[in-house]
Amino acid sequence: MDKLDQPAATPQVADRSTFDAALAGQVAREKEVTRHDDRVSAARRRLPMVEVVDYTFTGPDGPVRLTDLFDGRYLLMVQNVMFDPSWVAGCPSCTWAVDNLPANMDRLADEGIAFAMISQAPIDKLEAWREQRGWDHTWVSSHDTSYHHDWGWTQTDDEGNEGQQPGYSYYLLKDGTPHLTYMTTARGTEAILPVAHIMDRTVYGRQQDWEDSPEGWPQYPTYG
Template identity: 30%
Template sequence: MTKHTIGTREEWLAARIELNEAEKELTRRSDALARRRQELPWVRIDKTYRFETDVGSASLAELFRGRSQLLVYHFMFGPDYTAGCMSCSSIADGFDGIAVHLENHDVALWAVSRAPLPKLQAYKQRMGWTFPWASSAGSDFNFDFNVAFTAAQQREGIVEYNYRRAGHAMDITPAPEAVVQFAAASGTDAPTYSLDRPGLSAFVREDGAVYHTYSTFARGLDGLWGMYQWLDRAPKGRNETGPWFRRHDEYGKP
């Protein structure tokens, strides 16, 4: 028998109207936060970064593909992974549907990872994705934007991720079971897996110069995670006690 509150349609409607006001307030706060993101100072990028893409080597400016804005999803796929991170993969499942809309609104969308391009291409083909994905192998790009770290930083406990030091589950020793599971699913161990982290960075190009405008990490990516937006509106919510999802081609497999 359910333990949830059971009520009449009138009781439901009264509670729903009250909740509606809270949801409207959250929307207004979200709009205000978006404006604050856009008001952040721009930081000019003078360092040269090179990426390997399906059509050859490219600079950061060339990733804009003629647009004035660029969104980069920092996809966790380290050089020693055999498959992309499961969390990043579930987020990326939504990219193909929105990329065309962004491209027609002056925004280029790319995923960028440290794994060599052939690994990314093979995994992209496996997943059936079409969005552009570049390799930053050999570049400082991921390190400079705080989504990749060295083994020395890890050993010394000086990894700074999400604007603080040692504040993430992947910084804990020994690694939590969830991190161990996600690492194994990417074909590596927890310490190696944790050298790469997820994030989103935004850039703008104006008067021939490229500027960094915004970055977010960890739970700051929740809004991009399509399935959770739906689950947050389902009767039982996220309803999770640990890792439950898989890559979309792995459901039904033992």
């Protein structure tokens, strides 16, 4: 079965009053989630910050410092795109996340927020993948720096195997020095993925195998 094929399973049909009552209960639960999210965001704004080395990355035209990524602004969001140096293509889920970015990135710039992507693969591999995907975002390579290991975007297990983490880093430029104010990985990345949230609100959700869905609801491997 393909996601484009309509599933046979559907919710139970109810009269209008029953639907309205059930919807009101759901809206009440969602409003509590919103209020809790507001409290979490308030705590996030009170986090300390830590000074970060002004790393020298490699861009398509040569060296690019971390401070250059601010592009004249004081706030910077970095998407750490999983792209191991040995790979020939970017991580599928990270690629999907990049495709989820706003169509008009000037909306971020209007708020004083610069955006850039950093990956560990050499710049020639990043440029080849960029061309294939049709992206025009600033994308630099950390291949010749310790950035990925310093901040846990590449981790080494007990057997010496390296694995990458997807996620976002948020920076503040203060007196010419970059500071990390927040970072998130794993499902913390979902906060800025609009397609995922749109799917959540359809009757079948994301159709992924970890979801708690009614019997008969379509589900597919999360990373299939």
